[in-house]
Amino acid sequence: MHILITGAAGMIGRKLIARLVKDGKLNGQSVERLTLTDIVEPQKPAGFSGSVDLVAADLAAPGIAQKLIAPKPAMIFHLAGVVSGEAELDFDKGYHVNLDGTRALLEAIRQTKDYKPKVVFTSSIAVYGAPFPPAGIPDDFFLTPLTSYGTQKAISELLLADYNRRGMLDGVGIRLPTICVRPGKPNKAASGFFSGIIREPLAGMEAILPVADTVTHTHASPRAAVGFLIHAAGLTREQLGPRINLAMPGVCCTVAEQIDSLKRIAGDKVAARIKRQPDELIMRIVAGWSERINAERARALGFKAEATFDEIVKAHIEDELGGKIAA
Numbered sequence: 001m002h003i004l005i006t007g008a009a010g011m012i013g014r015k016l017i018a019r020l021v022k023d024g025k026l027n028g029q030s031v032e033r034l035t036l037t038d039i040v041e042p043q044k045p046a047g048f049s050g051s052v053d054l055v056a057a058d059l060a061a062p063g064i065a066q067k068l069i070a071p072k073p074a075m076i077f078h079l080a081g082v083v084s085g086e087a088e089l090d091f092d093k094g095y096h097v098n099l100d101g102t103r104a105l106l107e108a109i110r111q112t113k114d115y116k117p118k119v120v121f122t123s124s125i126a127v128y129g130a131p132f133p134p135a136g137i138p139d140d141f142f143l144t145p146l147t148s149y150g151t152q153k154a155i156s157e158l159l160l161a162d163y164n165r166r167g168m169l170d171g172v173g174i175r176l177p178t179i180c181v182r183p184g185k186p187n188k189a190a191s192g193f194f195s196g197i198i199r200e201p202l203a204g205m206e207a208i209l210p211v212a213d214t215v216t217h218t219h220a221s222p223r224a225a226v227g228f229l230i231h232a233a234g235l236t237r238e239q240l241g242p243r244i245n246l247a248m249p250g251v252c253c254t255v256a257e258q259i260d261s262l263k264r265i266a267g268d269k270v271a272a273r274i275k276r277q278p279d280e281l282i283m284r285i286v287a288g289w290s291e292r293i294n295a296e297r298a299r300a301l302g303f304k305a306e307a308t309f310d311e312i313v314k315a316h317i318e319d320e321l322g323g324k325i326a327a
Helices: 011-023 064-069 084-089 091-110 148-165 192-202 222-233 255-266 280-287 296-300 309-320
Strands: 002-006 033-038 051-056 075-078 118-124 170-176 207-209 216-220 245-247 251-254 274-276
Touching: 002 011, 002 064, 011 033, 011 222, 064 091, 075 091, 075 222, 084 091, 084 148, 084 280, 091 118, 091 148, 118 148, 118 222, 148 170, 148 245, 170 222, 192 207, 192 255, 192 309, 216 222, 216 309, 222 309, 245 296, 251 255, 251 309, 255 309
Parallel strands: 002 033, 002 075, 033 051, 075 118, 118 170, 170 245, 207 274
Antiparallel strands: 216 251
16 A cells, blocks of 8 residues: 655654554555655654655645655545644745645645545644533534634635545545644644643653643544544545544543643652743633534544543653653
């Protein structure tokens, strides 16, 4: 099987690649070729015996998507995107990357004869907008995003569904909750503090909390996110039905409950490294986000996430810190 991954240099992209290399198969087929693309050149995966094409390019630039699609990869994981905070601050960049890049990819698929790939697209719960039902947001809740990022993702979902409806591809869009705990350095995502208040203290560093402890949100680990992608790749058109974009499960909790998990696992001294510093922009963006997701449909289709935030913290310690916490 030939697999194309856009956004391959990003955190989820790297972890997905590692999982594919480790498994060696996807949907029962051997992974024989990988095409990895991002705005910067992705790293060649270690231990992969198949062929690898590394492409540093702007997916939205003329002709790039056509070149990537020309070999007709059977599976496409479309992960490329500008994160929420950056898309809100830079209107042109957000639409260029998040929307124009997606449209270029879909058009390249449409224009290629005798070609109908499986396309897994990473969307976001930012496609929803307040006010929200107290019991949680169902998949059929209307899309009224309150950020440019959410708008770009919602438009891309509609495009994916239309190309799927017309038989040009087999698509599935997964609305990711906030992925936490993200490893590495902080990025420009408005949700970055959710990871920062766990990641930095565990590494012995101070973390800034820009919102109130009462802020409630839904989270899943990077480990779970990769599991979502792998599982989505195996779903059939018959299983999905006409509504191919669906919200993923996760752990709904307050910031205070996140901190409580950190205390239970790492102790009060580690949690004391969190410093409160309100940020008006972050607070405004987060106020328009969904809190509780009703992911019954995703769970019925076999998607799985952590059951508690303690599990999310432990997954980060195991996967990124070698099981060790900084004193």
